[in-house]
Amino acid sequence: xxxxxxxxxxxxxxxxxxxxxxxxxxxxxxxxxxxxxxxxxxxxxxxxxxxxxxxxxxxxxxxxxxxxxxxxxxxxxxxxxxxxxxxxxxxxxxxxxxxxxxxxxxxxxxxxxx
Amino acid sequence: xxxxxxxxxxxxxxxxxxxxxxxxxxxxxxxxxxxxxxxxxxxxxxxxxxxxxxxxxxxxxxxxxxxxxxxxxxxxxxxxxxxxxxxxxxxxxxxxxxxxxxxxxxxxxxxxx
Numbered sequence: 674x675x676x677x678x679x680x681x682x683x684x685x686x687x688x689x690x691x692x693x694x695x696x697x698x699x700x701x702x703x704x705x706x707x708x709x710x711x712x713x714x715x716x717x718x719x720x721x722x723x724x725x726x727x728x729x730x731x732x733x734x735x736x737x738x739x740x741x742x743x744x745x746x747x748x749x750x751x752x753x754x755x756x757x758x759x760x761x762x763x764x765x766x767x768x769x770x771x772x773x774x775x776x777x778x779x780x781x782x783x784x785x786x787x
Numbered sequence: 788x789x790x791x792x793x794x795x796x797x798x799x800x801x802x803x804x805x806x807x808x809x810x811x812x813x814x815x816x817x818x819x820x821x822x823x824x825x826x827x828x829x830x831x832x833x834x835x836x837x838x839x840x841x842x843x844x845x846x847x848x849x850x851x852x853x854x855x856x857x858x859x860x861x862x863x864x865x866x867x868x869x870x871x872x873x874x875x876x877x878x879x880x881x882x883x884x885x886x887x888x889x890x891x892x893x894x895x896x897x898x899x900x
Contacts, residue, residue: 706887715877716831716890765830767888775821775836775881776888 674770675700679779686756686786693752694782696766701746707739710763710781719764722749756786789814789880791861793891801899806850806865808894810878813859820861821879821888822852831877837861848872873898 676699686692696705707719707728720728720741728741742750753760766779794809812818822834835846842854852863861878878891 704887708890715893718887718889721887769881769886775819775833775838778831780830 675702675768675777677766677768677777677779679766679782681782682780683783684785686784688757688786690756691752691754692756692784693750694764694766695750696748696779698747698768702768703746704769705743705749706767706776707741707749707751708765708767708778710765712762716765719751753784756784758786760784761786788889789818789882790889791820791878791880791891793876793878793894795894796892797895797897799897799899800868802870803867806863806868806872806896808863808876808878808896810852810861810863810891811859812861812878812880814880814882816882819881820852820854821881822846822850822861822863823877823879823890824848825875825877825893827874834863834876868896868898870898870900872896 678697680695705722708716709719710716718731719734720730722728722741722743724743724746738754740752763781763783765781767776770777790813792811800806820837823831824834825831834850835844837844837854845851850865852861854861876894879888881888
């Protein structure tokens with residue numbers, strides 16, 4: 674199955690600033706997915722990122738707040754912009770690994786906004 | 788769009804008792820179904836998946852789940868709970884191997900000694 678390297682693993686940020694999260698996959702994948710897991714809650718899909726096109730955002734998430742880049746088939750970034758304490762969550766990237774167990778998830782970025 | 792509903796946000800069982808965590812799905816096309824486990828402050832770990840082969844799926848740590856189309860269910864079971872099974876469990880659905888995955892709200896399993 675694919676292996677994902679996600680960075681940073683955690684960060685504490687000041688409100689009003691931005692943080693960019695990176696995910697590097699060890700194989701080429703068509704689609705990458707970004708999720709948010711708020712404290713004590715389930716995972717919510719933020720957006721789907723295809724290489725060479727704009728990301729597709731789920732209801733409640735907008736590009737200005739969560740810009741995504743997908744420059745090639747092995748890499749993607751998610752930026753959390755103009756952060757507020759409500760953005761404190763774990764952010765995860767994911768790719769589909771059809772032959773090996775469904776989906777592979779990055780280890781997550783635990784973000785705290787103060 | 789596909790979705791899953793997990794019945795019961797908290798389930799408590801005694802050590803050695805049967806574990807049953809419920810999941811119902813909604814999908815207009817044949818689904819792929821997954822169970823993940825998340826231990827405190829850790830990432831997601833795949834327990835098992837259903838991808839249209841055998842309806843009874845065996846996973847890791849003694850867990851299994853049965854796909855029942857007539858009931859649109861994919862409940863997770865384990866015959867005998869162990870203290871180490873205490874964790875958050877998520878049911879998830881997708882409709883193709885290369886499509887996004889939707890998660891249920893999660894069920895927190897507590898195992899009493």
